[in-house]
Amino acid sequence: MSAKRLQKELKKRRPFESAEQEATLNLLRTCDQVQIRFARLFRQHDLTPSQYNILRILRGEGKPLPILEIADRTVTIVPGITGLIDRLEQAGLVRRDRCLQDRRVVYVAITEQGTKTLSELDKPVLALHKSLMGPLSPIELKDLNRLLEKVRESTAENS
Amino acid sequence: MSAKRLQKELKKRRPFESAEQEATLNLLRTCDQVQIRFARLFRQHDLTPSQYNILRILRGEGKPLPILEIADRTVTIVPGITGLIDRLEQAGLVRRDRCLQDRRVVYVAITEQGTKTLSELDKPVLALHKSLMGPLSPIELKDLNRLLEKVRESTAENS
């Protein structure tokens, strides 16, 4: 797998059309590899990245949240959230509770088992963050954050 | 859409557990936004990012390529490539040719229509690259590339 990815990179390496293009592609490629590492870790606990994210949100909030509120806090587009919650519920990691005041609303709560699964992942996740960004010095980390935010601002402007 | 994303960001903003975590999340979020922008552009020409990528590879090579060779050069995992080529073929953007020497091999060639679609995208794509990375000075671009590569090295090691 490692050899394969390396090979891909080499084949792709041809002169870039602009420095900006090089940076964008570099960003996408790096991100891809980072995501792969996290996905692999989550999979060891039978979670997908999206599922892990939702559990994190619920634990962070400390109380049940309406489904659309969860969707708002993830990158997940609304219709996708339904099936995502379905599967988490089926796995016993969350629970659905219909709101009595407003019966359109569905609250989602993390279960004990969900909390347990999350807590098992806490250390490895933090370790992976550190391992990925480990080669960067504190100053470099700060630089990277600043540059990324600058890019992000440019995407925010015109939607 | 823009307001919604901004809202998400604000809600997410709580103290990070480590500077490394902050950098990783920053990286993922930035990347997400960049991908959204490109996906939106490709969709205007009825292409998905994966499809665009494959067309680029074929045009860059200048001659037909075996299916698995294409898969190697993208991030696409092997089984997914079949359907991807199916849809491109159905849209008339590529053509399948079975190799006569080795009948296991299927060559894929870009069609005239595929080339045309690609060329229509050339300018907007380059413009988007420039627009996304525009806020960064040449020196900052270089810095960003260096930092990203450093991160990428760390993922390559024990992958």
Added chain:
DNA sequence: TAAATATACTTGACACATAAACTATTTACA
């Protein structure tokens, strides 16, 4: 208060990532 509108989801359809298992063909080697 009845009808229009808005809100909170859900369903259905399609594209893609990913893994496991399968087919067809070729190559290696015993």
Added chain:
DNA sequence: TGTAAATAGTTTATGTGTCAAGTATATTTA
């Protein structure tokens, strides 16, 4: 030469992103 192993690609199955359209409940308004 004939069988095992490797290679090229496909099929199948599950999870998710995304869009368009639908349902149920609540709110607004005429």
